[in-house]
Amino acid sequence: MSVTLNDEPLLNVSGLTKYYGGRIGCQDVVFQLWPGEVLAIVGESGSGKTTLLNCLSTRLPPSTGVIEYRMRDGSMRNLYQLSEAERRFLMRTDWGFVHQHAADGLRMTVSAGANVGERLMAVGDRHYGKIRATAADWLGRVEISEDRIDDDPRSFSGGMRQRLQIARNLVTKPRLVFMDEPTGGLDVSVQARLLDLLRQLVADMGLAVIIVTHDLAVARLLSHRIMVMKDGLVIESGLTDQVLDDPREPYTQLLVSSILQV
Numbered sequence: 001m002s003v004t005l006n007d008e009p010l011l012n013v014s015g016l017t018k019y020y021g022g023r024i025g026c027q028d029v030v031f032q033l034w035p036g037e038v039l040a041i042v043g044e045s046g047s048g049k050t051t052l053l054n055c056l057s058t059r060l061p062p063s064t065g066v067i068e069y070r071m072r073d074g075s076m077r078n079l080y081q082l083s084e085a086e087r088r089f090l091m092r093t094d095w096g097f098v099h100q101h102a103a104d105g106l107r108m109t110v111s112a113g114a115n116v117g118e119r120l121m122a123v124g125d126r127h128y129g130k131i132r133a134t135a136a137d138w139l140g141r142v143e144i145s146e147d148r149i150d151d152d153p154r155s156f157s158g159g160m161r162q163r164l165q166i167a168r169n170l171v172t173k174p175r176l177v178f179m180d181e182p183t184g185g186l187d188v189s190v191q192a193r194l195l196d197l198l199r200q201l202v203a204d205m206g207l208a209v210i211i212v213t214h215d216l217a218v219a220r221l222l223s224h225r226i227m228v229m230k231d232g233l234v235i236e237s238g239l240t241d242q243v244l245d246d247p248r249e250p251y252t253q254l255l256v257s258s259i260l261q262v
């Protein structure tokens, strides 16, 4: 029987462990991610969320474990056995990484248009007019006025910078986007608008996303599935509504109830 690509995982993670010297970053993490699926990694500060995300996105080599990724040609590859050129290709085209602080994901001293256009040039686009038109279109999609295209992000508000970072990441139509607390540094009113925009883009583009957040409201709004981390271990996982409405683990119950109190 033939299967379509969508019946196969995009990411297959087994036994993923990262030690910092003797300290545990994350331990024995096992999961699969399917195309178009949004997975939230939640847990309190220090539980291992960022460590896990960085290992998954090849920014931090794990101590042990295997991460396999389904390449565009359908082959399943061990991420830590890719050539540097293959890894760069993923980072520039097939993947996005949205940092909590936009300054970590943008070039602050070049124009907004160039921040978006650069990613297109990295995938081989050479036609200046086309690149500029696509950049302008993407500024519009993230609700940045087109007349700001030649301004650099230093003159942007926090929310605008974060929307620009999102445009820069999504312009190459990635299949997988990593996000680390993408709304974390913003005012509450700005957060709500950004979340709404993110939710729309992710659904429209059918993106697979792994999002780290300590905010269960963000996980509730964006994710299909949740993994709860504590002390480097995944202690509970499942469909988002199930885990948040009916948590099994006492620790998850605590997390959920402290959110309900605010």
Ligand SMILES: Nc1ncnc2c1ncn2[C@@H]1O[C@H](COP(=O)(O)OP(=O)(O)O)[C@@H](O)[C@H]1O
Pocket (backbone or CB within 6 Å): 020, 023, 024, 025, 026, 043, 044, 045, 046, 047, 048, 049, 050, 051, 052
């Ligand atoms: N660069 C590092 N060196 C040593 N220990 C680290 C480093 N980064 C994280 N840790 C430790 O690993 C554990 C998990 O941290 P982290 O992944 O940053 O958690 P989270 O993102 O959930 O706050 C913590 O105990 C933290 O102190």
Ligand SMILES: [Mg+2]
Pocket (backbone or CB within 6 Å): 049, 050, 051
């Ligand atoms: Mg973190």
